[in-house]
Amino acid sequence: MSDPQPVYLSDYQPPAYQVTHTELTFDLDPAATRVKARLQIERHPSTDSQAPLVLNGEHLTLISLAIDGSPVSDTAYQLTDEVLHIADVPETFILESEVEISPSSNTALEGLYQSNGIYCTQCEAEGFRRITYYPDRPDVMATFKVTVIGNATSEPVLLANGNPIDQGVLENGRHFATWEDPHPKPCYLFALVAGNLHKVEDSFETVSGRNVALQLWVEQENLDKTEHAMASLKRAMAWDEQTYGREYDLDLFMIVAVNDFNMGAMENKGLNIFNSAAVLTHPSTATDAAFQNVEGIVAHEYFHNWSGNRVTCRDWFQLSLKEGFTVFRDQCFSADTNSAPVKRIQDVSFFRTAQFAEDAGPTAHPIRPDHFIEITNFYTLTIYEKGAEVVRMLRNLLGWEDFRRGSDLYFERFDGQAVTIEDFVGCMAEVSDVDLGQFMRWYSQAGTPEIDAHGEYDYAHGEYHLTLRQRTPATPGQADKLPLHIPIRMGLVGTKSGQDLTLTLSGEKLGSDAVIHLTEDEQRFVFSDVAEAPVPSLLRDFSAPVKLHFPYSREDLAFLLTHDSDGFNRWDAGQRLAMLALDDLIAAHRNGVEKVMDSRVVEAFRVLLTGSMSDKAVLAEMLTLPSEAYIAEQQPIVDVDAIHAAREFVRQSLAVALRDEFVAVYKANQSDDPYAPTPEQIAQRSLKNVALTYLMAIEDEEGVAFCETQFAAEHNMTDVRHALTLLVHSNRDDIASPALKAFGEKWAHDPLVMDQWFTIQVSRPQSDVLERVQYLMQHPAFSIKNPNKVRALIGAFAQNRINFHRLDGKGYTLLADVVIELNRLNPEIAARLVTPLTRWQRFDEERQQLMRDELVRIKQEPLSSNVFEVVEKALA
Numbered sequence: 062m063s064d065p066q067p068v069y070l071s072d073y074q075p076p077a078y079q080v081t082h083t084e085l086t087f088d089l090d091p092a093a094t095r096v097k098a099r100l101q102i103e104r105h106p107s108t109d110s111q112a113p114l115v116l117n118g119e120h121l122t123l124i125s126l127a128i129d130g131s132p133v134s135d136t137a138y139q140l141t142d143e144v145l146h147i148a149d150v151p152e153t154f155i156l157e158s159e160v161e162i163s164p165s166s167n168t169a170l171e172g173l174y175q176s177n178g179i180y181c182t183q184c185e186a187e188g189f190r191r192i193t194y195y196p197d198r199p200d201v202m203a204t205f206k207v208t209v210i211g212n213a214t215s216e217p218v219l220l221a222n223g224n225p226i227d228q229g230v231l232e233n234g235r236h237f238a239t240w241e242d243p244h245p246k247p248c249y250l251f252a253l254v255a256g257n258l259h260k261v262e263d264s265f266e267t268v269s270g271r272n273v274a275l276q277l278w279v280e281q282e283n284l285d286k287t288e289h290a291m292a293s294l295k296r297a298m299a300w301d302e303q304t305y306g307r308e309y310d311l312d313l314f315m316i317v318a319v320n321d322f323n324m325g326a327m328e329n330k331g332l333n334i335f336n337s338a339a340v341l342t343h344p345s346t347a348t349d350a351a352f353q354n355v356e357g358i359v360a361h362e363y364f365h366n367w368s369g370n371r372v373t374c375r376d377w378f379q380l381s382l383k384e385g386f387t388v389f390r391d392q393c394f395s396a397d398t399n400s401a402p403v404k405r406i407q408d409v410s411f412f413r414t415a416q417f418a419e420d421a422g423p424t425a426h427p428i429r430p431d432h433f434i435e436i437t438n439f440y441t442l443t444i445y446e447k448g449a450e451v452v453r454m455l456r457n458l459l460g461w462e463d464f465r466r467g468s469d470l471y472f473e474r475f476d477g478q479a480v481t482i483e484d485f486v487g488c489m490a491e492v493s494d495v496d497l498g499q500f501m502r503w504y505s506q507a508g509t510p511e512i513d514a515h516g517e518y519d520y521a522h523g524e525y526h527l528t529l530r531q532r533t534p535a536t537p538g539q540a541d542k543l544p545l546h547i548p549i550r551m552g553l554v555g556t557k558s559g560q561d562l563t564l565t566l567s568g569e570k571l572g573s574d575a576v577i578h579l580t581e582d583e584q585r586f587v588f589s590d591v592a593e594a595p596v597p598s599l600l601r602d603f604s605a606p607v608k609l610h611f612p613y614s615r616e617d618l619a620f621l622l623t624h625d626s627d628g629f630n631r632w633d634a635g636q637r638l639a640m641l642a643l644d645d646l647i648a649a650h651r652n653g654v655e656k657v658m659d660s661r662v663v664e665a666f667r668v669l670l671t672g673s674m675s676d677k678a679v680l681a682e683m684l685t686l687p688s689e690a691y692i693a694e695q696q697p698i699v700d701v702d703a704i705h706a707a708r709e710f711v712r713q714s715l716a717v718a719l720r721d722e723f724v725a726v727y728k729a730n731q732s733d734d735p736y737a738p739t740p741e742q743i744a745q746r747s748l749k750n751v752a753l754t755y756l757m758a759i760e761d762e763e764g765v766a767f768c769e770t771q772f773a774a775e776h777n778m779t780d781v782r783h784a785l786t787l788l789v790h791s792n793r794d795d796i797a798s799p800a801l802k803a804f805g806e807k808w809a810h811d812p813l814v815m816d817q818w819f820t821i822q823v824s825r826p827q828s829d830v831l832e833r834v835q836y837l838m839q840h841p842a843f844s845i846k847n848p849n850k851v852r853a854l855i856g857a858f859a860q861n862r863i864n865f866h867r868l869d870g871k872g873y874t875l876l877a878d879v880v881i882e883l884n885r886l887n888p889e890i891a892a893r894l895v896t897p898l899t900r901w902q903r904f905d906e907e908r909q910q911l912m913r914d915e916l917v918r919i920k921q922e923p924l925s926s927n928v929f930e931v932v933e934k935a936l937a
């Protein structure tokens with residue numbers, strides 16, 4: 062078999078034939094579902110009349126085929142594993158086909174499959190071709206009418222997109238429902254759900270006074286876990302009206318929860334399908350983080366109704382058009398609903414860890430890739446999160462009002478169309494008169510730009526000179542990079558006054574907080590009328606997705622930590638200060654020198670702990686050290702052991718020095734109030750639990766007692782899980798083992814809690830973790846076919862840096878074994894799971910060799926195009 066071949070953006074051609082209306086009838090059966098399609102097709106006016114009709118179709122058994130009511134003879138069409146080719150078709154016609162598919166044996170979870178007996182679909186990006194023969198591309202948009210026939214007992218509920226228009230009873234215990242979606246849509250937004258589901262119902266009155274029925278469909282035992290998602294949905298609907306002027310456009314909006322799902326959730330028109338982990342919450346089963354995640358995902362999928370569905374992507378190269386914009390929208394929604402600075406801190410800290418790593422590795426790609434083999438490999442942090450950062454930069458460059466006008470124009474002009482990133486950016490340029498020509502490079506250039514900044518205060522002239530130099534490192538296939546348009550929000554903080562000084566640039570007063578534009582390779586900015594020596598506060602609120610280097614002294618950083626007017630940069634100053642200390646300790650560890658704690662870090666933490674900082678959520682973030690993964694990102698060669706040892710040393714030193722302060726913070730933030738996922742409560746819990754984390758770093762007796770009590774109190778999952786995690790990650794197996802056992806037995810019936818039980822155990826630092834993973838893979842609650850379980854056990858293990866990177870290579874072998882097995886069952890998940898191995902270049906030679914050996918072993922298998930593409934790049 063030949064290697065899978067890439068498709069290129071530059072090869073894009075409009076579709077030769079449009080489908081204007083699609084009618085589908087599903088006769089459901091686990092192993093032999095029949096799908097009848099009746100497609101109204103029109104040749105595109107500029108298409109040659111000889112052009113064949115080419116339809117996608119995979120894993121389908123063709124039963125019959127007819128054009129305008131007459132069967133298509135065997136010689137008139139050609140069938141391959143991937144396409145149906147009909148040489149001669151009229152200008153407009155009706156194509157009827159019938160195929161058979163097997164949902165019960167569909168382990169890839171693309172197309173129509175069964176999850177816990179429930180029939181459901183996942184069509185984005187190219188899953189619809191596993192349902193019927195169709196031009197499976199987003200620029201083919203049709204209205205849909207769908208009839209679902211099922212067993213009245215096992216599938217009492219039959220759902221599809223749009224509005225229900227008919228239903229009835231049939232022979233042999235079967236029944237049917239017919240749905241109609243009046244909005245033309247690409248087939249990737251098609252959805253069907255059938256099974257024994259129960260609903261929670263609510264309603265929303267739109268701004269124009271229309272009443273929308275809201276339904277959340279779940280299995281019976283989950284009916285008590287829907288309240289938060291429903292409340293989040295209503296908040297999101299109101300927010301999109303107020304913030305973007307976007308109103309919902311059907312009379313019904315449904316969300317369905319299923320256990321087996323490759324991603325988090327999917328925005329199918331009027332019928333969103335969710336991974337149960339992304340929608341179900343209950344105070345006793347879900348943590349604060351899970352509550353906030355659900356709120357964000359519910360909003361994200363809802364927001365797609367406009368940014369994605371009403372205006373969709375011309376082709377999959379434009380994926381960031383809908384995902385980057387929608388992530389930006391959901392980030393702003395969550396910031397408005399919760400603590401805005403904390404949301405930004407969490408997003409950026411994740412971004413700088415995970416997206417920077419992607420951008421620096423062998424799978425680095427631009428926000429708009431120019432080729433791919435398998436599109437499911439491109440649902441990446443670059444497309445999503447860097448895409449969102451680029452939209453955020455547009456908002457900042459234009460200001461909110463012009464950005465909103467650009468958004469209005471985009472939705473109005475392109476409603477019902479499949480468009481490109483140029484169309485979106487074009488609207489922004491048109492309403493604002495801002496030249497975004499150079500800015501477009503953000504979409505085509507991969508890699509993280511690095512900025513070297515230098516500053517000098519000229520006492521004699523009262524000037525501050527800031528020099529910025531930018532460079533973007535080479536990435537695969539892109540050796541040379543052009544300078545980008547980088548907006549840098551900044552201030553100059555006076556070291557005497559502690560205040561932001563007024564910024565005057567080329568005689569123009571810009572206020573105390575301003576954006577400067579770096580567009581050249583190197584630029585010098587001269588600020589005048591600077592009355593006192595300042596410390597620059599650069600890249601405020603992370604105004605561009607770049608690495609900014611500035612030779613700050615530790616005194617500068619301690620100063621910014623308390624004086625910067627930008628909350629994000631106050632936090633970042635703390636992170637930079639901690640990083641300087643960590644760098645020294647990593648070096649000490651490597652050189653076998655005694656480790657000495659930097660007292661400035663201790664004092665900075667003491668100020669934080671005893672000071673008057675009122676925002677507990679931000680305080681909790683400021684007291685959290687950079688993660689091992691983030692620290693690793695900063696090192697030229699990753700030394701997993703030194704990083705772990707250095708970070709543990711800092712944690713323990715802080716705990717020893719500030720033990721009483723942590724105890725006081727813990728006690729002051731306990732509460733017996735009934736659980737609510739409010740920002741205030743979440744802030745208080747995170748601060749309390751951060752304090753407890755430090756106490757447990759030294760296994761303080763009182764800390765251990767706090768953990769035991771907190772675990773036993775069972776007040777809410779946030780506290781229970783945190784206490785259990787700290788115990789299991791400590792050396793107090795005497796307490797941890799029975800607690801873990803009790804927890805596992807108590808929640809054996811709840812898959813989402815069992816996922817947490819798996820993760821807690823395989824994230825611990827002790828060296829028995831690999832054996833635990835192997836043992837837990839045999840546990841009855843584990844299944845390799847369920848993506849959540851794979852992520853909770855295997856994915857979590859691969860994040861456990863010191864254990865995954867064991868020097869005997871057994872961590873790598875375990876991961877590769879699972880990848881090889883999943884390659885057959887679920888290629889999409891297999892390709893994601895292999896990621897940690899692709900980062901081999903970052904490690905020492907011994908580990909490099911071990912990781913490469915496993916990649917080579919995987920490559921010898923008969924591979925799916927998904928895994929092939931990733932492994933091929935990793936070994937290139």
Ligand code: BES
Pocket residue numbers: 184185186324325326327328357358361362365384388391437440445
């Ligand atoms: N459209 C995606 C879901 C999707 C992605 C389906 C890839 C099939 C293949 C959806 O809108 C999405 O982006 N979901 C995210 C969550 C979101 C909050 C970023 C997910 O599923 O992780």
Ligand code: ZN
Pocket residue numbers: 361365383384387
């Ligand atoms: Zn999305």
